Amino acid sequence: xxxxxxxxxxxxxxxxxxxVSDFLRTHPDFFERHLALLTELVIPHSARGxxxxxxxxxxxxxxxxxxxxxxxxxxLVNAAxxxxxxxxxxxKCFELIARSDDLHILLETLPSLLQAExxxxxxxxxxxxxxxxxxxxxxxxxxxxxxxxxxxIKRLAGKRCLIEAPVSDLLISLLxxxxxxxxxxxxxxxxxxxxxSLMGWIILVAEDRDHYRPDMxxxxxEGLGGLLxxxxxxxxxx
Numbered sequence: 566x567x568x569x570x571x572x573x574x575x576x577x578x579x580x581x582x583x584x585v586s587d588f589l590r591t592h593p594d595f596f597e598r599h600l601a602l603l604t605e606l607v608i609p610h611s612a613r614g615x616x617x618x619x620x621x622x623x624x625x626x627x628x629x630x631x632x633x634x635x636x637x638x639x640x641l642v643n644a645a646x647x648x649x650x651x652x653x654x655x656x657k658c659f660e661l662i663a664r665s666d667d668l669h670i671l672l673e674t675l676p677s678l679l680q681a682e683x684x685x686x687x688x689x690x691x692x693x694x695x696x697x698x699x700x701x702x703x704x705x706x707x708x709x710x711x712x713x714x715x716x717x718i719k720r721l722a723g724k725r726c727l728i729e730a731p732v733s734d735l736l737i738s739l740l741x742x743x744x745x746x747x748x749x750x751x752x753x754x755x756x757x758x759x760x761x762s763l764m765g766w767i768i769l770v771a772e773d774r775d776h777y778r779p780d781m782x783x784x785x786x787e788g789l790g791g792l793l794x795x796x797x798x799x800x801x802x803x
Contacts, residue, residue, distance in 0.1 A: 654682040655785060662792050668698065668800040672705050675793075679769065686748065686772050689740050690793075692756070692765035697802050704741060707765075713739055717753070718763060725790065726783040727753040730774050740768065749774035752783070754790030758798055767793060 589595055596602060658678055665671040676688035691707040692698055693714070698706070707714055716735055721727055729736060730750035737748060748770045756765040767790065771777060 651785070655789065657682060658789065659792055662796050665796055668797065669701060669705075671796070672701075683769070684771065684773075684776075685769055687740055687768070687770040689768040689770070690765065691739070691741075691768075692797070693763065697764070698800065699802060707739070717766070721753065721755045721763065721766065724755065725787040727755075728777050728779050728781065728783070729753070730777055730779065732770065736768060736770075740770065747772050750777040752777045752786055754786060754793070756790065756794040756797060758794070758801075764794070764798070764801065 658675065661675060661678055662671065672690050676690060679685055679688045690705060692701065692705055693707065693709045695701070695703075695706045695708075709715075709718075713735060717739065720735075728750070729752075732748040732751045736751055736753065740748075749772050751768055751770040754767045754769070755763055756767065758764050769777070769786075
């Protein structure tokens with residue numbers, strides 16, 4: 566007897582595999598009306614190297630699918646817990662910013678809180694136009710005509726958040742804290758006036774190169790920058 570070729574397998578007595586599949590999909594009660602087939606039909610089980618009944622194979626397939634679904638559910642639960650913890654940490658920072666009535670105290674305390682809550686090596690806040698900020702220490706200021714400032718202003722144009730991994734020499738040179746010798750990634754949040762002109766920035770630096778990634782969602786970071794901008798502007802001279 567000649568072996569059955571692939572074309573013959575795909576079309577026995579004029580019925581194709583696609584037609585069989587379509588029939589079984591549109592008649593899900595077929596095996597209920599032909600229960601004997603569940604034990605008579607056998608199919609290869611590649612993992613065990615033997616043939617099994619259709620019913621047994623279906624049980625194995627459902628068990629495998631359940632395992633995958635459990636892993637997916639665990640991933641979703643873990644992501645939800647991570648988001649909850651992130652929101653709780655951000656809430657602390659948002660409350661500190663919103664309740665601030667002294668710019669100098671805000672610029673002194675916010676970096677420490679951000680470092681502690683988000684495992685950051687450096688948090689650097691700088692403001693432009695020194696005459697606009699009364700009684701503000703020079704360490705929080707930077708000249709607009711500084712060549713480094715000009716370069717960063719160009720990079721921030723039209724952005725609400727700038728991510729770098731690894732951190733460029735430009736940003737490293739702008740950091741007040743030069744004792745942090747191993748910056749892996751950073752986020753730069755522009756501080757904007759109500760008219761959307763740049764009045765400063767906040768640089769968040771982490772040792773972990775994957776802490777900030779170019780493909781990450783920056784909505785929460787942008788929210789932090791926006792709140793800090795709105796609060797800081799309250800202390801700016803007209």
